[in-house]
Amino acid sequence: MIDVRNISKRYGSTVAVDGLSFTVRPGQVTGFLGPNGAGKSTTIRMMLGLDRPSAGEVLIDGRSYRSQVSPLRRVGALLEARSVHGGRSAYHHLLWLAQSNRIPRARVREVLTLVGLEGVSKRRVGGFSLGMVQRLGVAAALLGDPPVLLFDEPVNGLDPEGIRWIRDLMRGLAAEGRTVLVSSHLMSEMALTADHLVVIGRGRLLADSGVQEFVAEHSGSHVRIRTPEPERMRDVLTAAGLRVRTAEDGALEAYGAEAARIGELASAHRLTVHEVSAQGASLEEAFMRLTGDAVQYRAEGGR
Ligand SMILES: Nc1ncnc2c1ncn2[C@@H]1O[C@H](COP(=O)(O)OP(=O)(O)OP(=O)(O)O)[C@@H](O)[C@H]1O
Incomplete structure (x- = not known):
């Protein structure tokens, strides 16, 4: 040890x-x-x-x-x-x-x-x-x-x-x-x-x-949702306990559930959706995100 x-x-x-x-x-x-x-x-x-x-x-x-x-x-x-x-x-x-x-x-x-x-x-x-x-x-x-x-x-x-x-x-x-x-x-x-x-x-x-925990915590996989009713969709997802953020292009990103579950929630609330797609994030991306500040600092600070 x-x-x-x-x-x-x-x-x-x-x-x-x-x-x-x-x-x-x-x-x-x-x-x-x-x-x-x-x-x-x-x-x-x-x-x-x-x-x-x-x-x-x-x-x-x-x-x-x-x-x-x-x-x-x-x-x-x-x-x-x-x-x-x-x-x-x-x-x-x-x-x-x-x-x-x-x-x-x-x-x-x-x-x-x-x-x-x-x-x-x-x-x-x-x-x-x-x-x-x-x-x-x-x-x-x-x-x-x-x-x-x-x-x-x-x-x-x-x-x-x-x-x-x-x-x-x-x-x-x-x-x-x-x-x-x-x-x-x-x-x-x-x-x-x-x-x-x-x-x-x-x-x-x-x-x-542990590697598994690291993946679960940092991989950032989420479901991307495009809908003409983003506010109502956000309320429904949040009420179901999901974390939601709005992407730069206006689409919603939901964390904490599979795409199928989100499709079911949308259907149950009669929400129109144009896209519900699972977005995987590679471990490499998780690592870059986690260490991003450290790298940026290095680039600015030089060796
Ligand atoms: N003998 C030394 N004298 C001065 N600075 C050093 C010395 N050894 C390491 N450093 C500095 O310490 C920091 C850490 O370096 P280190 O080599 O431990 O990093 P590392 O994570 O192993 O990176 P790498 O994968 O590039 O080897 C760097 O900023 C490096 O320039």
């Missing part, structure tokens, strides 16, 4: 993370979502003790990363743009990591097989494709068989097969009871991978909920 307690991080006048608190629980994939520059990487770096919070603390299974006795056995991480010595073979890269963390040599073969690199383990990493480098990064994260795993934008630059592989892997790790946190700026990807979402913008918490 990861316990983020009121952490903040300033870089000069930039507030990268601003009083952030949330908990990442075991047995599920938690998506850590936010637009570019929201503070995801900074938060993950603070979880790993690579950056020190200006305030607050992060506890992993009750202790800070720095005070873990065998960190690689407690927490595995795949960071963005990781640098691997290009002249080394995959095997020697992992062996070096294993030996410096007192992890048995046999585990190197195990993780190479786990990520499907056993056939190329003697090749120089410098000649690896992005997908292979990513698999090697995952192998390193799994080396210490840790109960907690952090993945920072793991699907960036991967082809569809690689994306599916990472997704299945993360779900498998969570199913084994591990704590899995994965950052992304793509809502659509998280909807397929995560069970739980932590959404941040401008370094602040915007949402912390």
Whole structure:
């Protein structure tokens, strides 16, 4: 379990993370979502003790990363743009990591097989494709068989097969009871991978909920109604407990009921309708709406 307690991080006048608190629980994939520059990487770096919070603390299974006795056995991480010595073979890269963390040599073969690199383990990493480098990064994260795993934008630059592989892997790790946190700026990807979402913008918490709840609360799906009697229609819908707003073109938008129910209400009150249509909203739109202010601020404030 990861316990983020009121952490903040300033870089000069930039507030990268601003009083952030949330908990990442075991047995599920938690998506850590936010637009570019929201503070995801900074938060993950603070979880790993690579950056020190200006305030607050992060506890992993009750202790800070720095005070873990065998960190690689407690927490595995795949960071963005990781640098691997290009002249080394995959095997020697992992062996070096294993030996410096007192992890048995046999585990190197195990993780190479786990990520499907056993056939190329003697090749120089410098000649690896992005997908292979990513698999090697995952192998390193799994080396210490840790109960907690952090993945920072793991699907960036991967082809569809690689994306599916990472997704299945993360779900498998969570199913084994591990704590899995994965950052992304793509809502659509998280909807397929995560069970739980932590959404941040401008370094602040915007949402912390199950994926299903998030969809129900933020998807904004509604029914669009065009009628020559909008006032009366609005009264009928409101009386039936629905939330109604008027769109820019004068049509009504009703939230909280299916199109069929609205058709029935109109018919029961002898209201003429010219259109009753269900309007789905994608999760991506929900995410954009939620983080819109944060992004706008960034565009104005610049980096
Ligand atoms: N070392 C640093 N020095 C100065 N500013 C930094 C540093 N690291 C991050 N920042 C700033 O902190 C803010 C948050 O950056 P961070 O990389 O954590 O965001 P992110 O959500 O991971 O975004 P991205 O998806 O673009 O990586 C940004 O405004 C960034 O410019």
